[in-house]
Amino acid sequence: MEKSGPRHWALAAFFALFVLFLYGPTVTIVILSFQGPDGGLTFPMRGFSLHWFANLFQPQMVGDFGGSFERSLALAMIVMGLTVLISLGAGLAFRRRFFGATALFYLTIAGLIVPSILISLGIGLMFNVAGIPPNWWSSALGAHLTWTLPFGVLIMFAVFNRFDHSLEEAAQDLGASPWQVFRHVVLPLIAPSLVGVALFGFSLSYDEFSRTIMAAGSDNTLPLEIFAMTTNVTTPVLYALGSLTTAFSLGLVVLVLVLVLGMRRRRRAAAG
Amino acid sequence: MSTTTIAAAPVGAADMPGARRRRWASALPYLQALPLWLVLGVFLLIPIATIVAVSFWDDQEYALVPTFILDNYRDALGSHVTWSTYVSTLRYAAIVWAATLGIGFTVAYFLSFHVRSTLWQMVLFQLCAIPFLTSNVIRMISWIPFLGRNGLLNRSLMAVGITDHPLEFLLFSPFAVVLAFVHLYTLFMVVPIFNTMMRIDRALVEAARDAGAGPVAVLRHVIVPLSLPGIAIGTIFVVTLVMGDFVTVQMMSGGQSASVGLMMKNQISLLQYPSAAAQAVVLLITVLLMVWAILRVVDIRKEL
Known part of the structure; x- marks a missing residue:
């Protein structure tokens, strides 16, 4: 809107600094994870090697990196699937009026606002009182869903608020059954958003820490394992692990962006 | 609004009587919202209720004793x-x-x-x-x-x-x-x-x-x-x-x-x-x- 004056450039510089602030530290630990075998947690670099990455995959590595990664991956997949299905169902439900809709909406928002430590403690206590041992696939799964579902539901809200009803009505007028309208009109239109919900479900679960801490039971998830490492590991192996798991998360984001852009392009090609 | 449009759809609705279809359509939102209710009920509402209950309990030798005391708040x-x-x-x-x-x-x-x-x-x-x-x-x-x-x-x-x-x-x-x-x-x-x-x-x-x-x-x-x-x-x-x-x-x-x-x-x-x-x-x-x-x-x- 504004022509490029000094104010514009000052704001642009501020934005650039903000991006540097966001990404700078991560870039630093990626660089430092390539430290030579004698290197420490801070600069200078003492050589350049893959030593710490190799160290990560040695069996005597501190902690249980492999096992916790597998658990986090499996948990994130389950959370992703459930978040997509449940958010989609709720998103469709909220398009109509139904008894209890407002209460359900506030409960969903409460999942975001109630401090994580309460969710963690509450679920831990509930399992304790019920005499059921907590586990990553039960208590931690529930804890993660209280965090991913509000995001999923809010995304579906935004999607259906902008949704063009005339498309559905046109399909109905042409004789499509409700299921056909959903399958052939609604679903293709909201598919990119569902992919977004899936990304949120997966990533938020994969990186979740504070809701998991008292709900994971005896087997750690990856973030819990990394947190435990911070207190007893003083070598760049910590950075190597951090770099790998961040690369994994970012790779996923890029994959999803490519997927969504591809879907849009295909739809545009089909329309044109 | 869309409830009525679905119910009024003339073609393709022939095999389902209008009343049954309407009842199905009005029950649908409840079924669609049910999983969200269940998850948030079990993993948000009940846990918070548990916290509130336990805040009045006593603990002796690391075991929880259900009772009603205000000592924890005091x-x-x-x-x-x-x-x-x-x-x-x-x-x-x-x-x-x-x-x-x-x-x-x-x-x-x-x-x-x-x-x-x-x-x-x-x-x-x-x-x-x-x-x-x-x-x-x-x-x-x-x-x-x-x-x-x-x-x-x-x-x-x-x-x-x-x-x-x-x-x-x-x-x-x-x-x-x-x-x-x-x-x-x-x-x-x-x-x-x-x-x-x-x-x-x-x-x-x-x-x-x-x-x-x-x-x-x-x-x-x-x-x-x-x-x-x-x-x-x-x-x-x-x-x-x-x-x-x-x-x-x-x-x-x-x-x-x-x-x-x-x-x-x-x-x-x-x-x-x-x-x-x-x-x-x-x-x-x-x-x-x-x-x-x-x-x-x-x-x-x-x-x-």
């Missing part, structure tokens, strides 16, 4: 430690709120009013939002090379000659805690404020400018008032996240600073569940009161 509210911890947590919340609001508003303002191409707007916005999908713990660890005793910041300060010995207060200090909070949570301000700003009718800005308002006046009298709902949503996020935090304070202060969450976590690791539960109830009430106060000031319903 201990929690009567303790000087609780009050000073609340003061320190509220101070963190206030500082972090001010910093994230200042940075978040400026970034959102730049993105929505100074970036002209929609494509670039989206690319730069994603750039701000992507770190949300990476690990908080790792983002905190990544400050060590900067703030450590031999970290980059100390080296540069010494190289420039501002100081001749490494500054100890950088890592494991309240400063590091605030820095990490701002680093982690500014995007919770950027996203809602950006969303609100994108919906501001650009004609209003033009009109204000035509009426002779300078850039500052436009900002103060048009953009800030219209961005308030986004600011309120961002504020709710940041304040509740900081109020309930334990991991950032523990990691970045090296155990030298206190927060309500950390106090609770310590009680939990000592298996003092009823005390922790009473603290949890006090924290929940505090946070809900803060949210209520924010909603009293700003109406966010238009945003939903």
Whole structure:
């Protein structure tokens, strides 16, 4: 809107600094994870090697990196699937009026606002009182869903608020059954958003820490394992692990962006 | 509305009697919302109810004893430690709120009013939002090379000659805690404020400018008032996240600073569940009161 004056450039510089602030530290630990075998947690670099990455995959590595990664991956997949299905169902439900809709909406928002430590403690206590041992696939799964579902539901809200009803009505007028309208009109239109919900479900679960801490039971998830490492590991192996798991998360984001852009392009090609 | 249109669809409905179809259509939203009810009921409502119940229980030799005592609340509210911890947590919340609001508003303002191409707007916005999908713990660890005793910041300060010995207060200090909070949570301000700003009718800005308002006046009298709902949503996020935090304070202060969450976590690791539960109830009430106060000031319903 504004022509490029000094104010514009000052704001642009501020934005650039903000991006540097966001990404700078991560870039630093990626660089430092390539430290030579004698290197420490801070600069200078003492050589350049893959030593710490190799160290990560040695069996005597501190902690249980492999096992916790597998658990986090499996948990994130389950959370992703459930978040997509449940958010989609709720998103469709909220398009109509139904008894209890407002209460359900506030409960969903409460999942975001109630401090994580309460969710963690509450679920831990509930399992304790019920005499059921907590586990990553039960208590931690529930804890993660209280965090991913509000995001999923809010995304579906935004999607259906902008949704063009005339498309559905046109399909109905042409004789499509409700299921056909959903399958052939609604679903293709909201598919990119569902992919977004899936990304949120997966990533938020994969990186979740504070809701998991008292709900994971005896087997750690990856973030819990990394947190435990911070207190007893003083070598760049910590950075190597951090770099790998961040690369994994970012790779996923890029994959999803490519997927969504591809879907849009295909739809545009089909329309044109 | 769509209920009637579905029921009125003439073709393809032939095999289902109208009444049955209508009943099915009116039951559908309940079935679609049921899984969300179940998950939030079991993993949000019941756990909080459990916390409230346990906060009145007793514990003897690490076992929970169901009863009804007020000792846990008396201990929690009567303790000087609780009050000073609340003061320190509220101070963190206030500082972090001010910093994230200042940075978040400026970034959102730049993105929505100074970036002209929609494509670039989206690319730069994603750039701000992507770190949300990476690990908080790792983002905190990544400050060590900067703030450590031999970290980059100390080296540069010494190289420039501002100081001749490494500054100890950088890592494991309240400063590091605030820095990490701002680093982690500014995007919770950027996203809602950006969303609100994108919906501001650009004609209003033009009109204000035509009426002779300078850039500052436009900002103060048009953009800030219209961005308030986004600011309120961002504020709710940041304040509740900081109020309930334990991991950032523990990691970045090296155990030298206190927060309500950390106090609770310590009680939990000592298996003092009823005390922790009473603290949890006090924290929940505090946070809900803060949210209520924010909603009293700003109406966010238009945003939903």
